[in-house]
Amino acid sequence: MANWVEKLENxxxxxxxxxxxxxxxxxxxxxxWVVIVALVASISSLAAFxxxxxxxxxxxxxxxxxxxxxxxxxxxxxxxxxxxxTSAVSGERERKSFDMLLxxxxxxxxxxxxxxxxxxxxIILALCATVPLESIVFFLGGVSLVSFLTTKLILLAFGLLCxxxxxxxxxxxxxxxxxxxxxxxxxxxxCWFGLMGLLGLRYGEDIPLLVYxxxxxxxxxxxxxxxxxxxxxxxxxxxxxKILLSIGLTFYLLILGTAAFAQYSLPDVDDAVWAISGxxxxxxxxxxxxxxxxxxxxxxxxxxxxxxxxPIFWVLLLTVGLMLPLTICDNDRxxxxxxxxxxxxxCSAWFARGLSLNKPxxxxxxxxxxxxxxxxxxxxxxxxxxxRYSHAWHPATISPITMLIAYADGHASTPPNIxxxxxxxxxxxxxxxxxxxxxxxxxxxx
Numbered sequence: 001m002a003n004w005v006e007k008l009e010n011x012x013x014x015x016x017x018x019x020x021x022x023x024x025x026x027x028x029x030x031x032x033w034v035v036i037v038a039l040v041a042s043i044s045s046l047a048a049f050x051x052x053x054x055x056x057x058x059x060x061x062x063x064x065x066x067x068x069x070x071x072x073x074x075x076x077x078x079x080x081x082x083x084x085x086t087s088a089v090s091g092e093r094e095r096k097s098f099d100m101l102l103x104x105x106x107x108x109x110x111x112x113x114x115x116x117x118x119x120x121x122x123i124i125l126a127l128c129a130t131v132p133l134e135s136i137v138f139f140l141g142g143v144s145l146v147s148f149l150t151t152k153l154i155l156l157a158f159g160l161l162c163x164x165x166x167x168x169x170x171x172x173x174x175x176x177x178x179x180x181x182x183x184x185x186x187x188x189x190x191c192w193f194g195l196m197g198l199l200g201l202r203y204g205e206d207i208p209l210l211v212y213x214x215x216x217x218x219x220x221x222x223x224x225x226x227x228x229x230x231x232x233x234x235x236x237x238x239x240x241x242k243i244l245l246s247i248g249l250t251f252y253l254l255i256l257g258t259a260a261f262a263q264y265s266l267p268d269v270d271d272a273v274w275a276i277s278g279x280x281x282x283x284x285x286x287x288x289x290x291x292x293x294x295x296x297x298x299x300x301x302x303x304x305x306x307x308x309x310x311p312i313f314w315v316l317l318l319t320v321g322l323m324l325p326l327t328i329c330d331n332d333r334x335x336x337x338x339x340x341x342x343x344x345x346x347c348s349a350w351f352a353r354g355l356s357l358n359k360p361x362x363x364x365x366x367x368x369x370x371x372x373x374x375x376x377x378x379x380x381x382x383x384x385x386x387x388r389y390s391h392a393w394h395p396a397t398i399s400p401i402t403m404l405i406a407y408a409d410g411h412a413s414t415p416p417n418i419x420x421x422x423x424x425x426x427x428x429x430x431x432x433x434x435x436x437x438x439x440x441x442x443x444x445x446x
Contacts, residue, residue, distance in 0.1 A: 012114025044068035059142030082166035084119035087176035119163040164226040171233035221251040238303035245308040278341030285345035347423035354433025
């Protein structure tokens with residue numbers, strides 16, 4: 001047992017815990033957290049009692065009280081959790097102590113784990129500090145112990161993901177100011193979409209347990225992705241890229257198996273599962289065709305030996321996963337969405353990959369620009385001139401957003417011929433760029 005505990009000991013974590021919890025700003029932040037939650041608890045409890053004075057309405061007051069504390073703590077975590085990690089690695093670079101850390105016997109993953117451990121400890125401490133205030137809800141009723149623990153688990157997961165996102169940005173940037181700005185700017189967009197999903201899960205009715213399982217798998221994947229992405233930003237190695245892609249492959253197969261299980265066990269949601277599969281794969285093609293190459297030649301050669309680095313592997317895998325509805329789904333709209341997602345996702349991602357072969361680091365920017373242009377500009381042509389009989393040669397069919405909405409609503413009745421021709425041409429241009437790059441590569445090697 002002692003040997004097992006010694007293996008878990010991390011010098012960076014011990015140092016961060018000792019230094020971090022001795023700083024005044026951490027102590028003040030914890031006090032401010034408790035004071036704000038206490039003020040909201042006082043106001044919300046008075047308001048709840050004022051509107052529900054009768055004894056039989058106390059459970060409603062308890063629900064109102066718990067919801068108020070939940071949203072307040074969620075907002076506090078969005079502001080506080082990233083600040084705990086945005087200067088964790090970039091601060092070491094600014095203090096000129098980063099190279100000293102790399103010369104130790106600690107692996108990059110251990111360094112990131114040590115930096116993240118302090119943020120996780122503070123978040124757990126802050127959430128536990130408000131439990132006495134939240135326990136008032138048990139005197140009111142309306143909230144079960146399971147619901148209370150679920151709420152705490154949601155807050156913990158959200159806080160840890162925010163801190164991991166800040167840590168990844170800190171490992172990526174050389175200055176803390178840049179890392180902080182990019183972290184909060186990114187969280188504005190991420191939290192918007194996450195909030196929509198949270199509202200649907202929290203206030204939706206008759207949500208299958210399988211949906212919560214998929215959401216849990218997705219959150220776990222995001223956490224592992226952010227962690228290993230931070231590790232790779234700390235020191236680019238072929239091993240880190242292989243781990244990142246292996247994690248993605250594992251979770252993709254798990255979620256694909258879950259979707260196939262839902263097809264047979266939940267007939268009410270089977271077509272919806274495969275309808276969502278189209279736009280999800282549209283994004284996955286762009287993410288997994290990223291031409292990742294480590295900066296060092298020896299690491300680049302090690303990575304290129306792995307089948308996970310081959311784009312043909314991901315193309316075949318995603319195509320098989322996306323075409324599964326052709327064999328087990330009877331909904332024509334879901335099939336049309338999947339086929340369009342395959343065409344638009346593969347061709348646009350392959351074109352963006354060809355543009356960024358010489359500078360792989362610019363692939364996310366190039367892909368984002370391509371997606372923005374293809375989704376937004378053609379969609380403007382759909383205003384007042386797009387109906388279910390004009391899908392053959394209408395330029396609005398080039399926009400994936402327009403077509404996915406049209407298929408979901410059942411408005412499309414003819415094949416999008418102009419979109420098929422456009423994306424085929426986009427794929428051929430991307431293929432020409434790949435051939436040109438490979439020829440130059442062979443000439444340099446020869």
